[in-house]
Amino acid sequence: MKAVEDAKQAVQGAASAVMAKAVQMAPDSWMPGGKPDPLIRAQHGHVGRPISRVDGPVKVQGAAPYAAEFPLDGMLYAALVFSTIAKGKITALDTDAAEAATGVKLVMTYRNAPRMKPMPLFMTSEKACGGNDLPVMQDAQVYWNGEPVALVLADTQEQADHAASLIHVAFEEEHAITALAEAKAKGVEPGQFMGQPLKFENGAAEQALADAAHKVDQRYTTPRHSHNAIELHAVAVAWEGDRLRVHDATQMVAHSAWSLGHVFGIAEDQVHVTSPFVGGGFGGKGLWQHQVLAAAAAKLAGRPVRLMLSREGVYRIVGGRTITEQRVALGADAEGRFDALIHTGTTAMSHHNVLPEPFILPARSAYATKTMKLDVEVAYLDMVANTFMRAPGEAVGTFALESAIDELAHDMGVDPIELRLRNEPDKDPTTGAPFSSREVEKAFRDGAERFGWANRQAPGTRREGEWLIGTGVATATYPYYRMPGGAARITLTPNGAAIDIAAHDMGMGTATAQTQVAADRLGLDMAQVTFNYGDSTLPGVVMAGGSQQTAAIGASVMAAHRALVTELLKLAGNDSPLAGLDADEVVGVNGGLAKIDDASAHESYASILARAQRNELVVEAEPPSPLETTHWSMHSHGAMFCEVRVNAVTGELRVSRFLGSFDCGRILNPKTAASQFRGGIIMGLGLALMEETQYDERSGRIMNPSLAEYHVPVHMDVPEIEVMWTDIPDPHAPMGARGVGEIGITGVAAAVANAVFNATGKRVRDLPITLDKLL
Structure with missing residues (x-):
């Protein structure tokens, strides 16, 4: 649309630097065909810069048609x-x-x-x-x-x-079966997620729990949540x-x-x-x-x-997140290393959808343990079909798991961060696969220093007038996905390029980040790149979900770019400074191609096309299957730090500070990524403190279908939120980047609950944490 194009022209990106001297080839970097990707190692040009959204001007002018x-x-x-x-x-x-x-x-x-x-x-x-x-x-x-x-x-x-x-x-x-107790009485069935059973057992976990020197065994519940985009x-x-x-x-x-x-x-x-x-969208x-x-x-x-x-x-x-009942039991030896990790429970769904809330997913990869038992069972209700909601499984699963770890740390008298780090795995606990990249300790150490974790006091001891003050921490985690996304198309002209792919931008800045990546890959200014998306007639089958769209688009564009470079080198012929080079020996720079180690061996796209008597060059290519996930255990991680104030008289709860420290691989655009992190944290505060779909079990009717009765966080509920990240590229992900869209909500509810315990000495195991539970 012209309005979008005008907005893109208004974005002032810095000119691409000469890449030939800046790029160091990484032998383990990801690229179609297994070749190194020059963009992983070096931050240059547009990638890594806090570029404002290309669609921002259109939206603030009211010219963006929904x-x-x-x-x-x-x-x-x-x-x-x-x-x-x-x-x-x-x-x-x-x-x-x-x-x-x-x-x-x-x-x-x-x-x-x-x-x-x-x-x-x-x-x-x-x-x-x-x-x-x-x-x-x-x-x-x-x-x-x-x-x-x-x-x-x-x-x-x-x-x-x-x-x-x-x-x-x-x-x-x-x-109609509308009560969970009746549904459970009729019998439960094993849960499945994405065709895989939500069940895993390694060793005799129950016996190891019974024999453990230190243990916790608790029940946690989470309510229904409705989509409110x-x-x-x-x-x-x-x-x-x-x-x-x-x-x-x-x-x-x-x-x-x-x-x-x-x-x-x-x-x-x-x-x-x-x-x-x-x-x-958030899955809804x-x-x-x-x-x-x-x-x-x-x-x-x-x-x-x-x-x-x-x-x-x-x-x-429209479905939302469904109810869960979770049991988390942890057994540890005298040093605090886990002998048993048990995470089981029940979730509800209808007979007409395929998403049991997979709350055990975080436990599969977060901690090392000698024995493990994971299981999700499903009870069926006559209800609106539940569906994906930001970090399905992880959002509520981390509440139970990370609350239980906090309970164990308190019982043992061990710092909650140190207990987590003592149980850092050196390989995936369920598959045995090596981690592609895992900087959990750095995220915790850096976050703790910035948050001032060392000043934390014993539960119930810090007070300012009527206000009890406490701090809490929790691990955030979300897996890396890259679903097969089909082809991407690149149309190159003497004046720029267009990228076509049936992808989506729901406000997370996809068009901006992908324009940055494409501009750097092609050696063009951002104003010379048009990113076309949101249309089923475009190539590709990309879903905006699972925090995987960036990787899916990136892999498709990388494949198309490689095909483009191959065709350009054919068109260049023997009269070009690029004669005799192949796609692995050149890089896009200054509006054309140059030899990686010799910037003087350069020819512009306009020159190549003119000599071939072409007005444009169009290529389309598909990426390889997501085989990286079969060789590596791939996850984003984070450390969530929360400070709360609880009124000792009224039970009123205020979150006064929050810090998220993330390890998500390479951050393509710090501005849009920070917005995603903060948005996820805010949604996590709603999950922790107020969100609850009130469902009448007598009639199966949702009783609070409005924002007057279903509460979501407003400005007074949200403190200043600080975010930070490692920005260490994952060598096995396209562009070195893992997803950032959903990890922000994970761990938040547990960090809040753990801070509430530190402030008051009261442990809340049933969300949301409302004031009646604190009086």
């Missing part, structure tokens, strides 16, 4: 009616008053909805992204409290909302014959195109999904019923449709 802001000719506005029972059948639907209301053009129910297939359930195939695999308004059956049962289309949103309120629905209720879920759709055009707020454009094609029985390339701007912006219903209604009405969920609507049909 999904609910695309104007379509003849567009109708949609409103939904939700079921009020958890399970049963619709016995009566009175839509007469709604159909007669001013401006109404269509009322759609199961009686007149087009025939559609269920959404392909996320993770059941490469491009499947449905939040559940239930029929979408195809019959009278009701599967959860909040399921859409009617849709109204009208000329204005106000008319649609009013007409929806006139629809009366009667139900015949069936017995600033941008509400929305979609604008139009049918153009048998082709479907979709403007969506999504984290997976290519997946959505394929999945919607499956629903409507059309080919993937007949569905065009765009999502240039997304106001937060996949394919849910509202996109399908909007497309179905548009087909029925023969006109474009806009459907934006209300805040209540998000709670009703």
Whole structure:
């Protein structure tokens, strides 16, 4: 879009330095084909600089169109009616008053909805992204409290909302399992995550626990959490014959195109999904019923449709994080080294999704232990399908694990940091694989020094007036992923280059960081590079999730860049200063290619293209499979430091200081990375102190579907947050970088709970930590 291009032109990046003298080749660096990557070793040009967001000017001017802001000719506005029972059948639907209301053009129910297939359930195939695999308004059956049962289309949103309120629905209720205790009584099943069992056992952990010199054995619980991105879920759709055009707020454009094609029985390339701007996703912006219903209604009405969920609507049909009950037991010898680590428990989910909360994931790699027992069991409820939410598993798993370690440290009289470092593993505890890079001790030592950890006092001893003050610490951890992302395309012209890949920017600065990387790789200024994303017609199958998009995009662009350089050297021919060189012997610099160890052997892209009588050169290439994760144990790490103040009279809790010290490999853009770290920490404060989806176990209904009743952190809840990092490249990750999007939330709740204990002597094991638990 022109506005985006204008914004990119406004970004003033420094000119690329001559790289030939700066780059030192690293024999163990990652690159397609196993070759060294010059960008890993040296920070030069744009990478590593705190560049402001290229989309910033467009957004602050209000010129960035979000999904609910695309104007379509003849567009109708949609409103939904939700079921009020958890399970049963619709016995009566009175839509007469709604159909007669001013401006109404269509009322759609199961009686007149087009025939559609269920959404392909996320993770059941490469491009499947449905939040559940239930029929979408195809019959009278009701599967959860909040399921859409009617849709109204009208000329204005106000008319649609009013007409929806006139629809009366009667139900015949069936017995629904909506209480966790009843679900557990009916039996639990083994949990699986990404096709792997959530179970691991090494040695006789229970016996080792019983025999241990020091031990803790406690139960921890976490509640449901609902997605609350600033941008509400929305979609604008139009049918153009048998082709479907979709403007969506999504984290997976290519997946959505394929999945919607499956629903409507059309080919993937007949569905065009765009999502240039997304106001937060956090795992919740996949394919849910509202996109399908909007497309179905548009087909029925023969006109474009806009459907934006209300805040209540998000709670009703978009899943969030589900409830967990966790047991953590630790046994240690006299020196504090673990003889047993046990992390087991139960989580709830529906029969129609595939995400048990995998809370044992941190325990798999965080600590060395002689024996280990990990297990997640699943109880099934008739509820809205839960889904991914920032650091699924790790966010709540670190609360239990890191609280238990703090309890053990207190019982033993050992500093909590020293206990953690005594149990640092030298290899992956479950797989035996070597770590690709692990700077946990540096993160703890550096963070402790900056935070002033040495000044910590015994529990309940530090006080200022009515306020009890305490500090706590916890480990943060999140695995490195790189999902196969398909091809990237580079179009090179005499004046610059365009990178095309079906990736996403949900506010984390993807376009900025990737423009920095591409500019340095090509030897161009940032203003000469255009990064195109958020469109299903572009090459690639990149999902913005699992903190893996940076690595996935980077690997694809590296492959395409290598193909580009290979083609350029062919075009250069024997008359070029580059004659006889191959792709491993040259580097992009000063708007062209130069020999790595001889900057004078240089030719510009414009010169190469002109001699070949070409106006542009287009290449497309796919990266290798993510084999690095089969050879190495790859994780980001962090140390979370928290200071709290608890009012001894009222129980009021204030977080007064917070520091996150991170080890995430190379930091491509310190400004956007710091924003991600802080955002994760703030979300972690909400998880620790206030967030809770209040769910009526009698009816299966969410009872606080608004930001007036579901509390998230506001400015008064958040102190100044300091972040720091090691910035040590991981030699086995593309560009040396591991993900930063989710690690910030991990460990936060435990650090807060541990600080509360240090302040008050009270141990809170059930989130959120509300004042009634401290009185």
